[in-house]
Amino acid sequence: MEGDLKIALIGNPNSGKSTLFNILTGLNQKVGNFPGVTIDKKTGFCKLPDNRISQIIDLPGTYSLYPKSRDEVIVMEALADKKSAIHPDLIIFVADASNLKRNLLLYTQIADLKIPVIIALNMMDLAKRSGIEISSDALALKLGVQVVPISARNNDGISCLKQAILNSSKIPLQVDSIEVESLAPELIRKIQKELQVDLPYVALQLAHQHEQLSFLNADENKRISEIENEFAFHSQKTQATETIARYNFINDVLFDTISFKADAKLETISNRIDKVLTHKIFGFILFAVILFLIFQSIFAWSEYPMGLIEQLFVWLADTGNSLLPEGVLRSLLIDGVLAGLSGVLIFIPQIAILFAFISILEDTGYMSRVTFMMDKIMRKVGLNGKSVVPLIGGLACAVPAIMSARNIENWKDRMITIMVTPLVACSARLPIYTLLISLVVPSKSIWGFINLQGVALMSLYVFSIISAVVVAWVMKYILKSRERGYFIMELPVYRMPRWNNILLTMYEKVKTFVFEAGKVIIAISIILWVLASYGPGERFDTIEKKFESDLYTQKYTPAELDRLIASAKLENSYAGVLGKSIEPAIKPLGFDWKIGIALITSFAAREVFVGTMATIYSVDADDKHLESVRQKMQSARNPDTGLPVFTTAVAFSLMIFYAFAMQCMSTVAVVYRETKHWKWPTIQFVYMTGLAYVASFIVYQTLK
Amino acid sequence: MKLSQLEPGQSGVIKEFTDLEMSVKLMEMGCLPGESIVVERYAPLGDPMAIRVSGYQLSLRKLEASTIILQ
Known part of the structure; x- marks a missing residue:
């Protein structure tokens, strides 16, 4: 499903963008990946008053189009690349009304990309309580766009926002903020001409960010670098000039659209809370x-x-x-x-x-x-x-x-x-x-x-x-350092949690766990069942024949015999063979071959350990008694000594092993995707498994 | 005077920056020349610090704050 209209939500972090996204889409949302990178792409559908369906894309929160992290590059890629699957027809710019000046910086950058835009002026209630009065009509008039006051937390103004989406035009009507061309006239003109870019601001952004943008090919990238050199383009200086120019424009806009009253209760409350919550002791x-x-x-x-x-x-x-x-x-x-x-x-x-x-x-x-x-x-x-x-x-x-x-x-x-x-x-x-x-x-x-x-x-x-x-x-x-680190971070005002937002998060996480981890767990459970129920060659037939002999049938009751057969079969199954083959290596840690099997299967995901134990023991133990895994493990005895398998030493050794070992395929995969190199997950896997072995060895030998 | 030299409760007006790369990020976050800054508190361990600038609270490390020169 594509929807009739593609709308992107853009705004600063903490601007209430995600809350608005949740209100607009409700349970009609899904989490996917942006092409090429691994941050969550949240998209959803929203029904408009005229029954059209719009697709809503939640883009990562950012303070400016100049990215400070890989996350934020996505915003530029979505907006500058017209061929992108997430290039929007309309932008809803979510602005925090209590901090309008800083929020408008990103707005003016977005506006220069000439995509139709609506401003959702969020947190109007908060702004009022902090003594800020904003005339949204005056703001709309000055910027040439629709400005809709909303309060996403209180669900206020949402129908007006939906109406504004209907009223929005297909062509961008926003007024120009700064003279982009004057920042680097020749460079912009040359990039526009050679790479066939319509907009001067897109051309300028390409100069700044071309190395990170995935939609440019190698030739284009090289050409932009050459043009940069030709005009001695200094990215940071130009950024500084641009930012100051934009703030000048914003100051003009806000001069008679916003007014401040002296008493700001909210800040004081937040400040008082902070005095306790960030107190030394x-x-x-x-x-x-x-x-x-x-x-x-x-x-x-x-x-x-x-x-x-x-x-x-x-x-x-x-x-x-x-x-x-x-x-x-x-x-x-x-x-x-x-x-x-x-x-x-x-x-x-x-x-x-x-x-x-x-x-x-x-x-x-x-x-x-x-x-x-x-x-x-x-x-x-x-x-x-x-x-x-x-x-x-x-x-x-x-x-x-x-x-x-x-x-x-x-x-x-x-x-x-x-x-x-x-x-x-x-x-x-x-x-x-x-x-x-x-x-x-x-x-x-x-x-x-x-x-x-x-x-x-x-x-x-x-x-x-x-x-x-x-x-x-x-x-x-x-590790050798590559760049310098910042710690410039907004401390948002304390607020009550939004309960439906929390419920939605819980639902989403559980859903992800059940469907992502669940798939692996069930698949492995089935593979395990096969491994535990079938053995190599004629072994199973031999076992059955062995126990059919008078030697056994006279000595044991049928129930005992069944259990012996089951146990012998598991030991001789593929899983048993596999577990046994690693037993010498894990014996110093206190693990037997059954734990060995679980260690092997839980390479895929740690939680599989429990599923494996469930399968092993329900295959192993007497089928008539449906006990829980816990009880089965508790009653597990070492066949040689008759002592419990899960002693304190073994249990703690096992826990320490799992504490250190990288027993998770999904983590390996995600580290590879995040670091773009197999080197990192490999190092991680080796160091973690090594630590796990040594630590478990120490724990078992001490507690034994 | 550097921003990092202020005590909690003290304030100042931004004059200039000593680091170009940092200044771009700081300006994006609303720390502009001419803007006034109030130091609200230091973290329990003395670093980073929390400042109030253009109506909101921002935290930054002392090292970063030392690139901001006050009037």
Whole structure:
């Protein structure tokens, strides 16, 4: 579906662009990729009052068309390249009314690209409360475009905005802001002529940005470089001149369209909150408390819904077993598909809760204060204050977190952030941790409110962050710097979170997890079922013949015999052979071949470990008793010694292994795409697996 | 006088920049010559700092602030 009209949303970060996007499109949105780069492309559809359908594209927030990061290049590519699939017919420029002057800088740049544009003057309520009065009619008159006052948070003015879309013309009507040609007359004329560019401002932008724009071919790129040299074009000087000229124009425009009243209550409130939240002592205590609260809540709140999901699958398996005829199909459906599916769905509650917290922190403006407080420490270890966001995002999933590292302009800071983010305990480790903690740590409370299991989990999280920091510090000395880093960041005013926005985020993250990770998990569950149910050569026949002999039939009851056969079959299946072949290498870590199988399969994704355990043990154990994976692992005994397999030493060794090892194909893929080089994911994979092996070895040998 | 030398609560007016590359970014964020700046606070560890400029709060490192010369 293309829609009748393509509309791009453009604006500064924190201008409320995403809120407006959510209001316009609702659940009618999808997340994809921009061609060539990996940032999320959010598109959606919106029905206009005349029943036409418009496609809405949410472009990344930026302060100017001169990109500070790869993310922001997309805006220029979409607007300057008429052949681009996301080249809009109309732009809705979302401006923060409480900070109009700075917002209009980007507007004037956009306006010079001569695409029809409407200004959505957002946060009018906020502006009023801070004592700012804006005459939107006067502004419209001066700029020659429609200006619609809205408040996206309160859902105000949206129907007017939709009406404005209907009223918009197909040709750009905005007035010119500055004399673009005068910035570099000969250069602009020559680029316009040689590359057949209609607009002077596009020609100028090509000169500034040609090296980064993907729609230019090598010849065009070379030609622009030559023209630049010919006229001794100085990109930064020209940018400075342009920016000052634009602000002069903006000052003229705003002179009689905006007025300020003295009392600004909102700022003061925000300032007062900041005095506490970024206080020398309280600030850090509060941050620690918030982190602690999040992890306690994940444990406490997710217990009930997870129990329900567990019960549902036990019931489904029970029903399946009684309804379906015994055979390959039943085995595939119940032991392969259903087992994998439950391994995916069981973690929805935890992911939803974690993302609810993360999006509340983002939404209220607290996240940028975290960055503000942490910058100095982070810089010491070779990271950037902005690295806090990917690292905290890494608590949920390394894949989006690594992608969010794009916001770090500095190459070295970004690379180090990408390299250490997978060390942070992500939600895919959560299933493994919860499962193993519940096996070996008693569910007891100390002082009545602190759950021991919660403490164990939190320690793992803290440990993961410490290891990320240590590795980052080491890398600071290994990596060579390429460019300088900035830390110029807006601290938005504190605001109440928007609950429907948070719900939408939770929905979107869960959906992504279920469909992206879920696909892999179920596919691997099925492959595993095959690996565990079939063996090389005649081995399975031999086993059956062996156990048919009188020696066994007289000694064991039929039930015991079944179990022996199943166990022997698994040991001789493809999976068993594979697991056994790596057993010598992993024995010093306390792992047996069953764990070996899980290690192999979870190379694809860590959470597969649990699915694998489910499959292995439901194939292995007595089929009549439908116990949960946890109970099966608890009752697992070493066939030689009769002792439990999952002792404290093994469980912790395993958790530490997963804490370090890069057991995630999606992360490997995303690091490759972000760094555009196989070198980085390879280094990452090797160093992480090496660390995992050494650390697990130490843990097992100490605790044994 | 450099911006980085101000104490919280003190203010000044931007005169010029000592670093061209930084100045482009700063101007995009509203730090223009002639604009007045109030230092709101320093981060708990002394760096970065939060300033109020053209009606909003901006945080920047002291090193970056030292490229802004005040009148």
